Amino acid sequence: MKSATHLALDAASARGATYADARVVSIRNRSLTSKNGRVGHASESESLGIGVRVIADGAWGFAASADLSRATVEAAAARAVEIAKASARVKRADVHLAPEPAAVAEWTTPYKVDPFTTSVEQNLDLLLKVDAEMRAVAGVTLAETGMNFQREESWFLSSEGADIHQTKYSTGAGYTAYAFAGSEIQKRSYPNSFGGQWQNRGYEQIEEMKLVENARRVAEEAVALHHADQCPEGTYTIVLDGSQLGLQIHESIGHPIELDRVLGMEANFAGTSFLTLEKLGHLRYGSELVNVVADARQEHGPGLGTFAYDDEGVAAQSTPIITNGRFTGYLSSRETAHTIGAARSGGTLRAEGWNRLPMIRMTNVSILPGEKPLSLEQLIAATDQGIYMETNKSWSIDDKRYNFQFGCEIAWEIKHGKRVRMLKNPSYSGITTEFWNSMDAICSRDEWALWGTPNCGKGQPQQVVGTGHGASPARFRNIRVGSAYQGS
Amino acid sequence: MLTREQSAEVFDRIRRFSSADEVEAIFTGSRFALTRFANNTIHQNVEEENSIVSIRTNFGGRTARATANQFDDQSLRRTVAASENLARVQAPDPDLLPMPTAKEANAAGEGARSTRFFDGTAAITPADRAEVVKRIVSVADKHKLTTAGIYSNSELREGIFNSRGLANWHHQTLAEISITMLAEDSSGWQKLNSPDVSNLDPQRLAETAARKAVESAHPREIAPGKYTVILEPAAVLDIVGFMFWDYSGVAILDQRSFLNDRIGTELFGENINISDDAAHPLQAGSPFDGEGMRRQSVPLVENGVVKRVVYARATAQKMKHSEYAGKVGPIEPTGHGFPLPNEIGEMPLNVVFGGPEKPQGVEEMIVSTERGVLVTRLWYIREVDPYEKIVAGMTRDGTFLVENGKVQCGLRNFRFNESLISMLSNVEAMSVPVRACGEESFDMVVPAMKVREFNFTEATRF
Numbered sequence: 001m002k003s004a005t006h007l008a009l010d011a012a013s014a015r016g017a018t019y020a021d022a023r024v025v026s027i028r029n030r031s032l033t034s035k036n037g038r039v040g041h042a043s044e045s046e047s048l049g050i051g052v053r054v055i056a057d058g059a060w061g062f063a064a065s066a067d068l069s070r071a072t073v074e075a076a077a078a079r080a081v082e083i084a085k086a087s088a089r090v091k092r093a094d095v096h097l098a099p100e101p102a103a104v105a106e107w108t109t110p111y112k113v114d115p116f117t118t119s120v121e122q123n124l125d126l127l128l129k130v131d132a133e134m135r136a137v138a139g140v141t142l143a144e145t146g147m148n149f150q151r152e153e154s155w156f157l158s159s160e161g162a163d164i165h166q167t168k169y170s171t172g173a174g175y176t177a178y179a180f181a182g183s184e185i186q187k188r189s190y191p192n193s194f195g196g197q198w199q200n201r202g203y204e205q206i207e208e209m210k211l212v213e214n215a216r217r218v219a220e221e222a223v224a225l226h227h228a229d230q231c232p233e234g235t236y237t238i239v240l241d242g243s244q245l246g247l248q249i250h251e252s253i254g255h256p257i258e259l260d261r262v263l264g265m266e267a268n269f270a271g272t273s274f275l276t277l278e279k280l281g282h283l284r285y286g287s288e289l290v291n292v293v294a295d296a297r298q299e300h301g302p303g304l305g306t307f308a309y310d311d312e313g314v315a316a317q318s319t320p321i322i323t324n325g326r327f328t329g330y331l332s333s334r335e336t337a338h339t340i341g342a343a344r345s346g347g348t349l350r351a352e353g354w355n356r357l358p359m360i361r362m363t364n365v366s367i368l369p370g371e372k373p374l375s376l377e378q379l380i381a382a383t384d385q386g387i388y389m390e391t392n393k394s395w396s397i398d399d400k401r402y403n404f405q406f407g408c409e410i411a412w413e414i415k416h417g418k419r420v421r422m423l424k425n426p427s428y429s430g431i432t433t434e435f436w437n438s439m440d441a442i443c444s445r446d447e448w449a450l451w452g453t454p455n456c457g458k459g460q461p462q463q464v465v466g467t468g469h470g471a472s473p474a475r476f477r478n479i480r481v482g483s484a485y486q487g488s
Numbered sequence: 489m490l491t492r493e494q495s496a497e498v499f500d501r502i503r504r505f506s507s508a509d510e511v512e513a514i515f516t517g518s519r520f521a522l523t524r525f526a527n528n529t530i531h532q533n534v535e536e537e538n539s540i541v542s543i544r545t546n547f548g549g550r551t552a553r554a555t556a557n558q559f560d561d562q563s564l565r566r567t568v569a570a571s572e573n574l575a576r577v578q579a580p581d582p583d584l585l586p587m588p589t590a591k592e593a594n595a596a597g598e599g600a601r602s603t604r605f606f607d608g609t610a611a612i613t614p615a616d617r618a619e620v621v622k623r624i625v626s627v628a629d630k631h632k633l634t635t636a637g638i639y640s641n642s643e644l645r646e647g648i649f650n651s652r653g654l655a656n657w658h659h660q661t662l663a664e665i666s667i668t669m670l671a672e673d674s675s676g677w678q679k680l681n682s683p684d685v686s687n688l689d690p691q692r693l694a695e696t697a698a699r700k701a702v703e704s705a706h707p708r709e710i711a712p713g714k715y716t717v718i719l720e721p722a723a724v725l726d727i728v729g730f731m732f733w734d735y736s737g738v739a740i741l742d743q744r745s746f747l748n749d750r751i752g753t754e755l756f757g758e759n760i761n762i763s764d765d766a767a768h769p770l771q772a773g774s775p776f777d778g779e780g781m782r783r784q785s786v787p788l789v790e791n792g793v794v795k796r797v798v799y800a801r802a803t804a805q806k807m808k809h810s811e812y813a814g815k816v817g818p819i820e821p822t823g824h825g826f827p828l829p830n831e832i833g834e835m836p837l838n839v840v841f842g843g844p845e846k847p848q849g850v851e852e853m854i855v856s857t858e859r860g861v862l863v864t865r866l867w868y869i870r871e872v873d874p875y876e877k878i879v880a881g882m883t884r885d886g887t888f889l890v891e892n893g894k895v896q897c898g899l900r901n902f903r904f905n906e907s908l909i910s911m912l913s914n915v916e917a918m919s920v921p922v923r924a925c926g927e928e929s930f931d932m933v934v935p936a937m938k939v940r941e942f943n944f945t946e947a948t949r950f
Contacts, residue, residue, distance in 0.1 A: 033831055035742075038581060040831035042574040045555035046567070049538065061614075064536040066557045079535060086614035087523070087530040090621050121577045141743040144831065180743035185874040265526045267636035268668040268677075269927060271867075271884075274950075355536040394870040396880045398901060403948035405880050405903060407872050425873065429903070429946060460524055460638045460666075461534070484872045484880055484905050487714060487943045 001026070002165075004068045005157040008052045011077035013159060017054035017084070019097065020077070021158040023311060024050045024068070025354035030116065033146040034127040037135060040144065042120065049354035052080045053312075058094030059087035064355040097334040098345050100314050102161035107308035109169040110298065111202030115149035118203050123147050126211065127175075133215035134177045139223035142178035146195050147206065148454075152353075154311075162313035170304060170466060171205040172198030172454060177219035179226060186225035186424065188409055190218040192243040193392050198452030198466060200302045221410055224422060231411055231426035233482030237386035238428055239379060239475045242443075244408055245367065246451035246469035247392045252432040253285075253292055254365040254467065256401035257321055258458075259330040261360075263339060270458050271399025274432065275327065280340060283327040286436030289370065292322040294331055296347060296363035301450040303468020305363035307350075312358055314347035321365065325437070331360050352463035359459050366470030369448040376447055376473045386414040387481060389426045394484070405429035407484050427484035435476060443472035489517030489645055490539045490559070492657045498541060498559055499649040505561075505568045508545035508575070510587045512650040514778070514827055516540045519610075522640035523617040528625045530618060544828060545571045546587065549580030551829050583802050584828075587650040588779055594656070596782040596823060604683040604772055605643075609661035612641040612685065620690050624667055627694035633701055635694070637667040641685065648780040658774040661685075664925070667693050668885060669701040673950065674898050676700025677865050677885035679722060681925050683772050700864055700886035704898025709947050710889065712902060716860035716916075717942040718853045718890065721924035721934050723883075726866045729839075729929020730879050731908050735764075735788055737803035737819070738833025740812055746877045746909070747794055751816045754792045756912035761842030762789040764798060764824070770923040770933045771838045778827035786822050788836060792913075800825025800834040840933040844918040853917050853938040855893045861902070861944070862888040862895060869928045877908040881928075882948070902944040914940045 005022035012020035026048045033040035049066040050073055061084025065076040127145040134143035149171050156164040174196015176189040191197045191209060199205050240248065256273040260266055275283070286292075296305055296316035307316055312334055319329040332339075332346040351358040380388060394407035411426035412419040450470045457464050490498065495515040502513050517539040524532035542555040545568070552574030556567040617639045628635035640663065647657040664681035665688050677700070678693040719727070731746065739745035747755075766775055766783035776782055779801060786798055796817030799807065804821045807813060824834040854862065864886030872878040883901045890896065918935035925931045 035831045039578050039829070041829040042552040042578065043554065043829075044570045044574060045542075046563075047540075047555075047557050049557065051536075059530065060533060062532070062534040064534070064538075066538045083533045083535060083614045086618040087533040089615070089618040090525065090528075090530045090625060092527065092529045119577075120574055124577065178742075178744060180748065180875075183875055185744060263527070264634065264636060264670070265531055267526055267634075267670060267675075268524075268638060268666055355538060357532055357534050359532075394872045394880060396868045396870050396882065396903070398882045398903075398948045398950075399867055399884050400948075400950060402950070403882070403901075403903060403946060405905075405946070407880075427872070431949065460532075461520065461522055461640075483903075483945045484878065486905060486945045488873075488876065488878055488905065488907055488910075 001155045004050050004073050005155055007070055007073045008050060008077040009157060009159050011074040012052060012054045012081055015078050015081035017056045017081050019055040019159055020052065021156065021312060022050060022052045023354060024155045026153045027353055028151045030149045032123050032127060033144065034131045035144050036142060037131055039124060047353060050076065051354045052077045053357065054080045054084050055095050056081045056084035057088035059084050059091050060095060061087060062357045095335055098337040098343065100334060100345060103309055103313055103315060104163045105308060106165045108167040109200045111169050113203035115169065115171050115203040116151060130175050130211050130215045133212060134175065134219040137216060137219035137223060139179050140177050140219045141180045145175035147173040156313055158313055164309045164313055166308055168200060168307060169202055170198060170200050171202060172196055172452060173206050173209060173211060175215065177222040179222045181226050184226060186222050188218045188222040189391055190214050192451060194453060194455055198304055198454045199450065200304060200306045225410060225424045228422040228424040231423040231482055233486055235478055236481045237383060237475065237477050238479045238481065239383060239386055239388040239473060241390040241473050242447065242449050242471045243451050244389060244392050245471040245474055247395060247453065248406065249365055249367055249469045249471060250453050250467060251395060251397045252401055252404055253321065254362040257330050258360045259332045259336045259339065262330065263336060269460050274400040274402045277340065279327055281328060284325055284437065285322045285327040285433055286325045287439045288325045289439055289442055290322050290325050290436050291368040292365065293368065294319045294321050294363050294365045300364050301470065303364035303450045304452040304454060304466030305468040310347045310349045311351050312349045314345045317347045319346045331362065333360050350465055352465055356463045361465050362456065362467040364450060364468030364470060369445045369472045370442040372444060374443045376443055379441055379443055379473060379475060380414055380419060381417040383414045383475060384416060387423065387426060388412045388414055388419060402432050404432065405483060425485055428479050428481050429483045430480055438476045438478055439474055440477055442474040447472040489519055489537060490515055492647060495647045496649065496655065501561065501564055502543055502568055503651055505565045506545060508547055508572055510546040510651050512544040512587055514542040515647040517645040518642060520642040522638055523621055524638050525621045526636035528628055528635055530621055533614065542827065543567050543571045545575050547575050549582065549584050550575045550578040551584055553829065583806050585802050587652050588654060588781060588801065589652045590654045593654050593780040594782055596784045602769065604660035606661050606684040609641050609663045609683065609685040610643045624690055624694045627698055628669060631698045631702060633698055634670040635667060640664045646774050648776065650780065654780045656776045656780045660772060662772060663688055665690050665693055667697045669697040671701045671705050674701050674704040674707060675885045676704065679925055681931065704886050704888060707898035707900045708889065709900040712944040712946050714941040714943055716857055716938065716940045718850060718857065718860060718862045719937045719939060720850060720864050721922050721936050722926040723863045723866045724934045724937050725924045725932045726869060726926035726928035727879060728908060730869060730871055731877055732839060733835050735797045736833050736835045737797055737799040737807045740797060740816060741806060741810060744874065746875050747797065751794050753794065755794050755909055756789060756792040757915050758792040759844055759915055760789055760792045760912050763787045763840050764836030764838050765840045766838040768838065768840050768933060772931065773838060777823045777825045779825050781821055781823040781825065783823040798822045798824035798834050798836050803833045837930055841921045841935055843921050843935065847920045848917045849919050850936050854890050854895060857890045857893060860890045861899065862890050872905060878905055879908065880905050900950060901948045903946040904943055905945045906943045911939055911942065916940055
């Protein structure tokens with residue numbers, strides 16, 4: 001594999017590239033699902049190829065091929081240079097990369113059990129047990145489960161001398177119970193929507209998730225929602241569970257801090273950002289309790305945004321994004337670092353596979369837990385009136401990441417410090433900075449989890465990658481609730 | 489990219505390597521190039537070539553799939569073995585059918601279909617794309633705007649072969665242009681694609697996007713509420729696309745469709761007619777489904793009444809023996825299945841809205857509007873309520889106040905929470921349907937629509 005990258009770099013240099021990097025990536029995936037007591041699908045896939053990224057005439061070019069033969073690799077490198085020279089016909093300034101030491105490294109995701117050594121029978125047996133538990137609940141009309149493993153091995157070499165071999169594993173599983181009755185479809189998911197919980201770990205992730213143990217409760221909640229009251233409209237104190245807060249971070253902090261969005265590079269598709277450059281270091285993003293980092297290092301945890309080096313050879317880092325409520329950092333790359341006065345990239349460039357150009361992506365963008373011990377039950381006990389919401393159901397935010405609306409699968413009214421009646425169809429909405437400034441409590445480390453969002457889309461052609469979001473339950477004051485059903 | 493002949497040779501090897509009762513291979517080959525620009529400069533410029541083979545094996549009612557992009561014997565043997573190993577450990581599925589023969593798959597005939605492969609599209613070079621981007625940037629410069637967007641071209645080959653003699657093949661091209669023009673506090677957008685690049689006029693798209701950016705400058709904020717809206721075709725496509733997953737036999741059987749208990753009822757206004765027609769001259773894509781079955785033209789909605797849904801082979805068989813038989817309209821395989829095995833069955837992917845008796849262009853709709861909102865594009869649409877089909881989203885890149893028959897000014901963007909049932913019951917006027925593309929849904933043939941009482945629930949700050 002490594003020889004292909006050498007061939008590509010030599011060919012790109014010979015054609016006039018002033019910088020080149022080449023990534024050979026080999027991806028293996030297993031995907032299993034069940035539906036209503038039967039296997040939904042069982043599939044495996046492999047993908048292998050090389051992507052060559054070059055700068056020539058001061059502009060970018062990228063070409064990728066699945067064929068690793070000498071002739072094709074050299075042709076791909078030559079094509080990348082040709083493309084870069086075409087790019088240079090419409091440029092305003094030459095591309096410059098922030099300096100980066102040329103790393104030579106090997107790294108593999110720490111894991112206890114390689115998920116691909118587990119048998120398909122074992123995997124399906126677990127899913128079908130969960131499926132049966134859900135269908136044992138009267139009123140459940142559809143039970144779906146899923147499990148997914150991925151192994152991504154990459155060889156990154158650059159014309160500056162970087163030589164990095166990484167192998168990343170990710171594992172995810174989860175399930176959903178649906179109940180259709182009358183004129184309503186209700187659902188509950190475990191441990192999260194988006195296919196459950198995903199982390200960069202081995203099969204031990206699955207074994208620790210207590211999938212079977214929670215299936216009946218989740219199914220019962222889906223059915224019970226049909227008898228619950230509609231979540232009211234109005235202004236309320238809300239408490240969000242960690243998984244919903246993880247998505248709130250993803251949408252209203254993770255995306256707006258992407259420096260390529262801020263600089264207008266995503267204006268046609270994903271959008272721009274309200275976080276214009278002059279706000280760095282000045283904007284009060286949230287309350288004093290809001291501390292957010294973008295941390296790709298293993299010591300932050302096994303998130304979907306954890307690695308040793310990004311896809312342009314920059315070592316994993318932790319960047320303070322919001323510090324005691326103040327906006328302190330963006331997600332950056334070697335090309336964009338200079339726009340915020342940084343001497344070095346923040347190390348966030350990632351690609352979906354060998355055939356995609358690396359771009360700025362969230363790593364693990366996490367809110368740090370509260371320092372004082374506070375459990376979810378203690379937080380609810382300390383809340384006189386409010387609504388506790390769990391598990392995302394819908395999400396929408398404008399193209400500057402300022403106005404958002406989220407729906408959750410389930411909620412409970414909080415009255416005098418106690419969870420009382422169940423509420424269906426909860427939703428809340430707001431303006432990003434007003435929302436984060438309204439946070440007045442966050443649970444401590446023992447409630448904190450590093451949630452995985454496996455389906456983050458960005459770029460043209462669109463790339464889907466996984467991101468991590470550490471969060472613990474938190475409380476927000478004076479939040480608009482119920483807008484999703486307003487006027488319907 | 490593998491040719492049809494090369495794919496047939498690979499399939500012969502796959503058959504030799506397989507011990508399954510039946511084997512199927514889906515081949516997908518693509519050469520894709522995209523030039524991306526922002527801040528009036530090309531900042532990303534990519535090209536890729538890939539061929540994929542996806543192998544499905546059947547053993548006595550058990551099936552599974554394995555996929556790879558390498559074609560040497562060792563890789564193919566490994567992929568066949570992976571598929572067989574996944575299949576063998578399952579319990580037999582009583583609903584699994586034998587793979588279709590060529591006769592069964594092609595019984596519906598190909599229909600009157602013109603080519604979707606155009607040499608002019610396939611031959612576009614990086615220099616050609618740069619030249620077009622340069623012209624788009626010139627339009628931006630002329631209007632003192634900043635532009636961002638893409639210009640892409642691709643060539644796609646799709647084939648399906650199975651051990652019962654099926655061998656269907658499709659070859660097409662696609663060119664696409666998307667342009668955003670940005671001013672200080674406003675923006676405009678246009679997007680179009682076609683198998684034939686000569687159908688795209690980048691200059692006109694750029695000028696239209698620029699006009700929208702200029703005319704929506706200094707946007708006013710008006711209170712959210714229920715407004716008459718004029719949705720341009722891309723906005724219609726992106727919002728209505730969220731209901732077509734439910735026009736599926738499996739969705740009915742799973743009781744996750746908003747059409748459960750509603751097929752045969754007048755769910756929408758009587759001016760709404762919708763079909764799925766892969767052979768429509770404004771459509772693109774393959775003429776066969778994930779099992780190789782020819783895609784048939786299916787009337788989904790007639791005069792506001794939901795007539796039927798689409799079916800993969802196994803779904804049709806299951807539906808015929810279900811409690812829903814007799815309540816869901818005609819039940820037959822329609823050539824809309826996804827590759828097996830899957831949980832979602834099928835869906836219409838070549839949606840065509842019927843034209844109105846008296847079509848009105850967007851300008852005519854504006855003239856007849858006392859007070860309303862003209863919407864260029866919708867964004868970040870997600871389902872809020874699966875049965876009432878309420879979807880949430882935002883307006884974007886050109887939202888205007890219409891008063892007294894004229895566009896008055898740009899507006900700050902809105903959030904909407906709108907039921908598609910309600911929306912399609914409140915359509916007052918439609919244009920001639922056109923091929924449209926957006927970002928939230930698949931390409932369709934849709935009209936612009938004037939809709940009363942569209943539910944804007946919040947305004948954003950820009």
